[in-house]
Amino acid sequence: MLVQLARATLRVRWRCFSTSSRWQAPKPVAMEDFTSDLIRNFSIIAHIDHGKSTLADRLLELTGTIKKKEVGKNEQVLDKLKVERERGITVKAQTASMVHPVNGKNHILNLIDTPGHVDFSWEVSRSLAACQGALLLVDASQGVQAQTISVFHIAQERGLKIIPVLNKIDLPASQPERIAAQMQSTFGTDPSEILQISAKTGAGVDKVLQAIIERIPPPSGSTTDPLKAFLFDSFYDRYRGVISLVAVQNGILKKGDRIASYHTRKKYEVTEVGIMHPEETPATSLYPGQVGYIACNMKESSEAHIGDTLHRAGVSVDPMPGFKPAKAMVYAGIFPVDSADFPKLEESIKRLVLTDRSVTLQRESSTALGQGVRLGFLGTLHMDVFRQRLEDEHDANIIVTAPTVPYKVVYRDKEVFVSNPTEFPDAVEAASKVKEIQEPVVRASIIMPEEYFGEMMDLCFSHRGEELEHRYLDAGTASSARIMLNCILPLSEIVTDFFDQLKSRSSGFASFDYEEAGYRASDLAKMVFLLNGKPVDALALVIHRSKEDEIGRVWVKKLVKVIPRQQFEVPIQAAVGKKIIARETLKAYRADVTGGLYGGHVERKMKQLELQKEGKRRMKRMGTVEMPQEAFFEIMSTNKKA
């Protein structure tokens, strides 16, 4: 079987999100040998950078699934997006099956890789739904961090068997005994169950394989019960349409089966089944407990509903519990720098959304920026990653507006969610019709060494934190004890610079995580910016009244720097309702680009005039003021630092 799997692997291509070449099906792998007692489905869960992808690679190597990498090459097998390699973070959960013999019997181990950033906890949760166990990986030099705690709780809620693993024991700064004690006090872990490894050198990794087989229960399921498969992920292949990743619960799933979606009630014929090895490797069939992929002529990604139950057409089954859909927490408008590029941009965005189902989209138009798309993301990192993918993979030249959270406007007779500042009620409307405005808040937890406690309290207060409380995670020595600080923070306060400040004010030692905590009434208002007395829609912001002076001043200063001088003086003002909060004046200037050119420099002169003409084409008229699209780009990209 091992040989057969390895051969099949050699003949298949890499699964790739951006490009897809013609594909030739190798001989299918027979899966009937892998009865459910020989299957283990597991995930690796950890705080960001604690070594999940490195350990995944070592496990794939140790089981002979991939070849051992050349020393010095640092690319990880399961992190495949360019942005993942560049930023060293996992964005999209991936699956890989490996085969490992124990007592002369081949076992199949299905690893589902999970992302490690707080923005992607939805991906973590859905990956775990297909598992019976999880390796909880903790960096032995850093100890328990904010996301270690949140992923532990997700895994525990799902009833998974958790295997505690201390990683990076090769580092001189590692303190395995101390961190083991910390895990015991935080999670109630029995220190004798903790494995100590170095994913980098490979030390102790064989023990991990053994523990997966010994400690994680095999999936249950019956071959004779009606077919029931859980759909936990999907991606798009331009030749075969939507490919769904499934965990078979009962029955046997094979090519030619007529299946139906419980969610959409649509029927399909299965054209291919297989396992991720980690590339797609066709198989004859998938048996209960097995995790693999299917192709069934689904044309639209929206047909593959994450959390759906697939069953045999005409044979009904009780559905799986399913998932809460991903909820957008941060919204931003994306516009092309050159308005003529909109159709191409819209197409690129749609294609990218096919690979990232948690992004929501809606068309929007702005007088200042023209046609664009308003997108909803799980968080700001998610937004940044999407932007980078749009630029890297689709060569897009874009302007991204300031991020906004979804506010709740409570009128006397209805509640409306507003995720675009231009739609936020102005002062007049607010005074006459609106009962209350609410903003989303989160329950934040920050873990830090004791010496940064004061700084972190300060950070929370300056971001409107409430209900602060703290506790010690371990007793440690006076200088190295760790504290967990919890508080309620408005989501809008963490979508700008909170994370950067947390890192810089704690010299990188604090970690942060949050979960939604509903909505709270808040004193919010719309701030508009006026150029020569006329408001510019794309620049509107929703702000907390306690910060209106500070934000108004920063923004007008920024605007005066990036807007080119006009032939007349231009007042730049920040206003809330009728009240002007801040003002700068842009001095008049006569643009004579050829002024400095004399005599025979005709060619140069013509070129300058051409350039000016080109510039004019891209100018936007804001009332009486001309503003190049690039100025918006400048403002928006300096936005994060505001």
Ligand SMILES: Nc1nc2c(ncn2[C@@H]2O[C@H](COP(=O)(O)OP(=O)(O)OP(=O)(O)O)[C@@H](O)[C@H]2O)c(=O)[nH]1
């Ligand atoms: N010294 C040492 N470094 C390690 C070890 N394991 C991982 N690293 C390094 O730690 C960094 C993070 O490792 P990754 O495997 O990318 O971490 P990750 O948890 O997958 O990160 P995300 O997927 O972004 O959450 C990389 O620079 C690795 O080379 C280890 O055992 N020892």
